[in-house]
Structure formats: structure tokens, C-alpha cells
Amino acid sequence: MSLSGKILSVFGLGGHHDCCGQGSQATQPGLKKVAIVGSPNVGKSLVFNRLTGARATVSNYPGTTVSIMRGKARLDGHDYEVTDTPGMYSLLPITEEEGIARAVLLTEKPDVVLHVVDAKNLERMLPFTLQLIEAGLPVVLSLNMTDEAEAAGIMVDAARLEEVLGIPVVATVATSGRGMDILRRRLGEHARNQGCAA
Ligand SMILES: Nc1nc2c(ncn2[C@@H]2O[C@H](COP(=O)(O)OP(=O)(O)OP(=O)(O)O)[C@@H](O)[C@H]2O)c(=O)[nH]1
Numbered sequence: 001m002s003l004s005g006k007i008l009s010v011f012g013l014g015g016h017h018d019c020c021g022q023g024s025q026a027t028q029p030g031l032k033k034v035a036i037v038g039s040p041n042v043g044k045s046l047v048f049n050r051l052t053g054a055r056a057t058v059s060n061y062p063g064t065t066v067s068i069m070r071g072k073a074r075l076d077g078h079d080y081e082v083t084d085t086p087g088m089y090s091l092l093p094i095t096e097e098e099g100i101a102r103a104v105l106l107t108e109k110p111d112v113v114l115h116v117v118d119a120k121n122l123e124r125m126l127p128f129t130l131q132l133i134e135a136g137l138p139v140v141l142s143l144n145m146t147d148e149a150e151a152a153g154i155m156v157d158a159a160r161l162e163e164v165l166g167i168p169v170v171a172t173v174a175t176s177g178r179g180m181d182i183l184r185r186r187l188g189e190h191a192r193n194q195g196c197a198a
């Protein structure tokens with residue numbers, strides 16, 4: 001096990017991912033789950049809105065004053081419950097908000113974890129992707145804000161990154177909706193590849 005894998009195991013993360021919505025925080029019984037995570041201000045909520053449309057509810061995370069959004073999305077022919085989490089920089093939380101984002105991953109055991117990153121700042125964002133993968137979570141990566149990256153002359157080879165990381169990687173622009181159809185399909189496929197889909 002790598003050093004970061006060992007450190008994560010100290011915090012109760014890592015190792016085999018127990019999927020299929022068996023978490024202790026059953027929110028909508030029977031529905032497969034997608035959790036959206038990532039750094040602050042990368043477009044998580046806009047991606048969430050694109051996936052769920054108007055079908056979303058806001059509530060306080062149990063026992064806290066931190067609000068999280070949940071909604072329903074149809075992905076590749078199946079319904080999922082999607083959770084938007086507060087921005088977090090790593091799996092080792094510092095703020096209450098980060099702790100809740102981690103709790104969504106740990107206790108709710110989503111069938112797919114959608115890591116949204118800013119395509120302009122991949123060097124800063126990818127270490128967190130690696131942490132999520134090392135924790136054994138079923139990760140799909142959304143390279144969001146590719147419009148701004150392209151305008152800045154940054155061309156990311158999503159297919160190559162997908163090959164290197166071994167997880168689905170999709171370029172998106174949440175403001176215009178570019179890439180969202182592909183993202184929906186890849187999320188649904190990845191859930192099924194975990195052997196968890198309906
Ligand atoms: N140009 C561009 N702007 C984007 C894109 N996605 C999101 N934004 C903008 O980025 C800002 C942040 O978007 P949010 O969806 O609130 O980001 P977030 O990750 O939910 O932010 P926190 O919840 O604060 O962590 C907003 O002004 C969005 O309009 C994108 O793909 N391209």
C-alpha cells in the first residue's frame with residue numbers, strides 16, 4: 001500500500017469500496033447514488049443543476065447547519081440520487097464543510113463519485129483525484145471549465161488522461177452544457193461497471 005493509502009486507512013478510508021448504496025445514511029432507499037465532490041468554485045453546483053434539472057431539494061446535513069443539495073437524475077437509462085457537496089481540498093478535512101463532504105463519501109457509499117475539477121488548474125486538482133482513486137472510490141473525472149482553459153491556450157488530452165488514470169474522464173462546460181450528455185452516459189456506465197446498477 002502507498003504511503004497516502006496508509007494515511008487514508010488511518011482515517012477510515014481506502015481499501016475495498018463497498019458499493020450499491022449500502023451506506024448507513026439511506027437517503028432515498030432503492031436509488032443508486034452519485035456524489036459530486038471537488039475544490040470550491042469549480043462548477044460542482046452547476047454540473048449538479050445540469051444533471052438534475054429542477055428536481056432538487058436543499059436540506060441541512062443531519063446534526064449540522066451545513067446545507068447540501070440532493071436531486072434526481074436519469075443517467076444512461078437509470079434513475080440516480082445525486083448529492084452536491086461543499087467544496088473540499090482533500091479527504092483529510094479541516095473545515096466542518098469538508099468533514100461533511102467526506103461523510104457523504106464515507107457513510108453514504110455512493111455508487112459513483114464525480115470529481116469536478118477546473119481544467120485550467122489540473123496540476124493543483126489532480127492530487128485529490130488520486131486520493132479518491134486510492135481510497136477505492138469509483139471515480140469519474142469531469143474536466144470542467146474547458147472553455148476557459150481553451151481560451152487560455154490550455155488543451156487537455158482527456159483520452160490520454162483517462163488512459164493514465166484508468167477512470168472515465170469527460171471534458172465539460174457546465175455553463176453551456178457542453179459534454180453533459182457524454183458525462184451522463186459515462187456516469188451510468190461506470191455505476192454499472194461496479195456491478196451495482198439496477
Ligand atoms: N466559464 C465557465 N464558468 C463556469 C463553468 N462551470 C461553472 N462556472 C462558473 O463558475 C462559478 C462557480 O460555479 P459553482 O457551480 O457555484 O461552483 P461550485 O464548485 O459549486 O462552488 P462551491 O459550492 O462554492 O464550492 C459560477 O460563476 C459558474 O457560472 C464552466 O464550465 N465554464
Ligand SMILES: [Mg+2]
Binds near residue numbers: 044045046084085
Ligand atoms: Mg456549490
